[in-house]
Amino acid sequence: MIDDLLTQAFDRGAKRYDLLVALNPGYHRELRRAAEALIGRLGDREGLRLLDLACGSGASTQALLSASPPGTEIHGLDASRGMLAQARAKHWPRRVTFDQARAGEIDLDRIDGGRDGILTCYLFRNVPEGDRDRAVAEVFALLRPGGWLVVQEYSVAGDPAAAFVWDAVSRGVIIPLGSVLDGGPELYRYLRRSVHDFDSVDRFMQRLAAAGFVDIAHRTAAGWQRGILHTFVAHKPEEHA
Template identity: 70%
Template sequence: MNTAAAFDRGARRYDLMVGLNPGYHRELARAADALTSRLGREPQALLDLACGSGASTRALVDAAPEGSYVLGLDASPGMLGRARAKNWPQQVRFERATVGELNLDRWTRGSFDGALACYLFRNVPAERRDHAIAEVFELLRPGGWLCCQEYSVAGNPAAQRVWGAVAHGAIIPLGVVIDRNPGLYRYLYRSVVEFDSVTTFADRLAAAGFVDVAHRTASGWQQGVLHTFIARKPEESS
C-alpha cells in the first residue's frame, strides 16, 4: 500500500476523524510535555516527525518554550498542505520527507534538541525501522531526547481484543461513512496489529544507542494499547 497516497486522500477529513477519538489530543499533549519537560527552558530546536495535519505540531508548540524552532516532516503532501494552512508562530515550518529515507545532509547532524514522533514507526516497514531510528539518532544533539507515541498490542491479548473491537466497531465504519476512505483505516488497523511489541520497540531504541529508555501506557480506553516511549542520546556517543 502507498501510505503517503492513502494519507493524501484522507487529509481533508483526518482532523475530524482523529477528533472523534476520546483522548487523542490529550495524549498528544502528554507526549509533547514528556519531551519538552526534559529540555531546558530556553528556546529549543525541535523535530515533529510524521507531523501529519499538524495536531502533534500544535501539541509540541504549546509545550515548548516560547521562541522554539519546530520543523514538521511528513511524507504526505496532502497532510502537509493541511498543516501549513493553519496559523503558526514564525519559527514553525514544514517540509516533505520520509523518515527511513532521509537525506541527512539536508539538515545538520546533531542540531536538534528533541524529536517527537507520534504514530510514525509503525508506518515504516519493519526491515527499515532500525535505520529510521538511527536517522533520528543522528539528527539529535548529544543529550537530546526522542519521544515516540505508538499503538502496540503485540503479545498482549487483552489489548489486541480492545484494539480489534474499537477498529472494527468504530474506526473503520467511521472511515467509510465520514471519509469514504476505508482502505486507509483498514491499513491503520493492520499496522497496529503487525507493529512491534512494547519490549521489542524499546529494545530497538536501545540498540540504536539511546539510553534512559522508558515507556508508559495511556489512560482511558487506550490503556495497554497506546504507549509513549522516551529515550535520550548520550552526551558522548561513539
C-alpha cells in the same frame, strides 16, 4: 521505507483527518502528554530546536508548540503532501516550519542534525519491519548529543486483552466511521492491521537501545487506549559528539 501507496492514502484522507481524530476520545490529550514529556526533559529554556517527525496535519506540532518555552524552533516533517498542505494552512508563528521528507530517507545534509528534541507520533508502525532499525538510527543521528526522543505509537503485540479491545474498536467504530467520512474503508483497515503487525513494547525498546539510546522509559495511555497506545522516552548520550 514507507510505501508510496500508503502515502497516497494519507494524501486522500488528509482533508478529513482532523475531524476523524477529534472523534477519538483522548487523542489530543495524549499528544499533549507526549509533548510535555519531551519538554519536561529538555527544560524550560529558550532557543530549543525541535523536530516533529511525521507531523501529519499539525496536531502534534500544535501540542509541541503549546508545551514549548518562548523562542522554540519547531520543524515539522511528513511524507504526505496532503497532510502537509493541511498543516501549512493553519496559523503558525514564523519559528514553526514544515517540509516533506520520508522517514529513513531523510537528507541529513538538508535537514541538519543537532536537534535538542524529536517528537514522533504514529510513525514507526508505518515503516516496514526490515527498515525499522534504520529509521530509528536516523532519528538518533538527527539529535544532538544529550538530546531526547519521545515516540508515541500503538502496540498490542503480546497483549491479548489489548488486541481484543483494539479489534473491537476498529471494527465497530474506526472502520465504519472512516468509511462514511472518508469515502472508503481501505486506510482504516490498514490502520487496524498495522497495529497488530507492529513491534511489542519490549521489542521497540530493544530497537531504541540498539541504536544507542539510553535512559529508555515507557508508559501507556489512559482510558480505552490503555495497553494499546504507548509513549516511549529515550536519551542520546552526551558522549556522542
